[in-house]
Amino acid sequence: MKQTLLIILLFIIASSARAQTVTRTMAVTVDDLPYVMIGDGSYVTRGRAATMKILSTLKKHKAPAVAFVNEDKLNGDGRDARIDLLRQWVSQGEILGNHTFSHPDFNRLTVAQFEDEITKGELVTRQLMRAHQPYQLYFRHPMTHTGDTREKKEAIEKFLAARGYKITPHTIENSDFIFNVPYAQALQRRDDALAQRLRDAYLDLTMSATAFAEKISPEIFGHEIPQILLIHANDINADSLDEMLGRFEARGYTFVTLDQVMADPAYATTDTYVNNYGPTWLFRWSKSKGLSLDFSGDPDPPKWVMDLYNGH
Ligand SMILES: [Zn+2]
Numbered sequence: 183m184k185q186t187l188l189i190i191l192l193f194i195i196a197s198s199a200r201a202q203t204v205t206r207t208m209a210v211t212v213d214d215l216p217y218v219m220i221g222d223g224s225y226v227t228r229g230r231a232a233t234m235k236i237l238s239t240l241k242k243h244k245a246p247a248v249a250f251v252n253e254d255k256l257n258g259d260g261r262d263a264r265i266d267l268l269r270q271w272v273s274q275g276e277i278l279g280n281h282t283f284s285h286p287d288f289n290r291l292t293v294a295q296f297e298d299e300i301t302k303g304e305l306v307t308r309q310l311m312r313a314h315q316p317y318q319l320y321f322r323h324p325m326t327h328t329g330d331t332r333e334k335k336e337a338i339e340k341f342l343a344a345r346g347y348k349i350t351p352h353t354i355e356n357s358d359f360i361f362n363v364p365y366a367q368a369l370q371r372r373d374d375a376l377a378q379r380l381r382d383a384y385l386d387l388t389m390s391a392t393a394f395a396e397k398i399s400p401e402i403f404g405h406e407i408p409q410i411l412l413i414h415a416n417d418i419n420a421d422s423l424d425e426m427l428g429r430f431e432a433r434g435y436t437f438v439t440l441d442q443v444m445a446d447p448a449y450a451t452t453d454t455y456v457n458n459y460g461p462t463w464l465f466r467w468s469k470s471k472g473l474s475l476d477f478s479g480d481p482d483p484p485k486w487v488m489d490l491y492n493g494h
Contacts, residue, residue: 204434206396207408209443210240210427211350212249213281213322216256216267218359218416220366226263232420233267237274243427245437247271248350249415250281250322251307268310277440278307279320279350288327289458293337300342318441321347326412326460328453335456348444351453351463352412354395356388357483362416364490369417381422383487388426390481392433395464399448401475402468408443409435410463 217229240247249271256264271278283303288296300321311317321342328349329335342349361384368376392409399407413419419426427437443449448467455461455469468475483491 206406206433206435207438207443208354208430208435209408209410209438209440210245210247211279211322211352211410211412211440212236212247212415212419213412214255214285214414214416215249215251215271215278215281216264216415218362218414220363220417221370225258226260226267228417229264229267232415232417233270235420236415236423237270237276239423239427240276241274242424243431243437245427246276246439248277248279248320248440250279250320250350251303252281252283252285252324253303253306254284256306265306265310268306272310272314277314277317277320278311279322280304280307280347281322282324285324287325288323288334288338289330293334293341296334296338297341300338300345300347318444319345319347320350320440322350322412323460326352327458328460329456330458332456350440351410351449351466353399353407353409353462353464354388354391354411355462356384356391356411356413358384358413358416358418360483360491361387361487362414362418364487365418365421366416377421380487381418381425383484384418384422385426385429387481387483389429389433392430394480395462396433397479398464398468398475398477402464402471402473403448407448408438408446410440410443 217225217232219225219228251268258264268278280300280303282296282299284299286296286299291299329338339349361380365377365380365384368380395409396406399405413423430437451467451470453463453466453470455466462480465477468477
């Protein structure tokens with residue numbers, strides 16, 4: 183009997199040691215600040231509620247974030263209160279990045295027009311971040327459209343580098359902007375059952391996308407790399423982020439700064455893949471390295487969610 187207990191004890195010690203050997207890191211990035219509003223109501227009231235939830239969740243999980251701002255969203259009712267939403271991020275120690283002024287599609291703009299969007303998009307943000315200098319400036323292209331011709335792509339890369347910006351990649355994307363539309367509508371209709379179903383499907387897809395990134399990155403780099411999650415400042419993340427970060431932790435993740443993730447040699451890989459859509463950097467790097475890998479396992483939202491999103 184004593185021997186059985188000892189064996190059980192040894193088994194528990196051995197398996198917990200094994201669990202601890204999986205150590206993974208991830209940086210969280212949040213786009214479209216201060217807030218993505220779907221439906222009616224006061225932008226500031228709803229934005230404040232979402233901001234508080236997202237920030238307290240990041241704090242709870244010790245997850246530093248870089249958050250990307252579209253400064254044209256500050257124009258509207260209560261400009262000062264909207265800027266205050268950004269101030270909350272800064273006072274929690276998060277870094278604000280540039281996501282252009284008005285979130286245009288680079289495919290439809292000239293290089294000069296896009297450069298104008300970048301310079302116009304950093305005015306308030308740089309002011310708010312002044313006390314934190316020096317810090318790494320980060321830029322993320324809207325829809326991660328990095329240039330539909332090689333000339334445009336390289337011209338903007340040069341422009342950004344000259345202004346001190348690093349382009350922010352992402353390796354895990356979960357179509358949160360799609361889930362968020364029917365989710366916000368369900369909340370407004372007080373359809374709790376649908377809201378719950380959407381949150382569950384969203385979290386499941388996030389974990390499948392994460393498992394895919396963990397599987398494909400060794401095929402590109404020979405080992406698993408630190409990940410960069412891309413999400414948006416919206417309602418579904420306000421209500422799901424706590425459980426999402428908990429599920430990442432259960433997979434062995436700890437959350438680190440974007441600077442730390444970008445220091446990994448994998449992130450020094452040049453992205454030479456020219457395209458007119460916005461694939462993940464894992465795909466871009468695989469193409470840049472001349473690899474032809476199977477990305478069909480990178481999950482898309484289920485059909486019932488797409489139907490709701492498309493208004494069926
Ligand atoms: Zn965006």
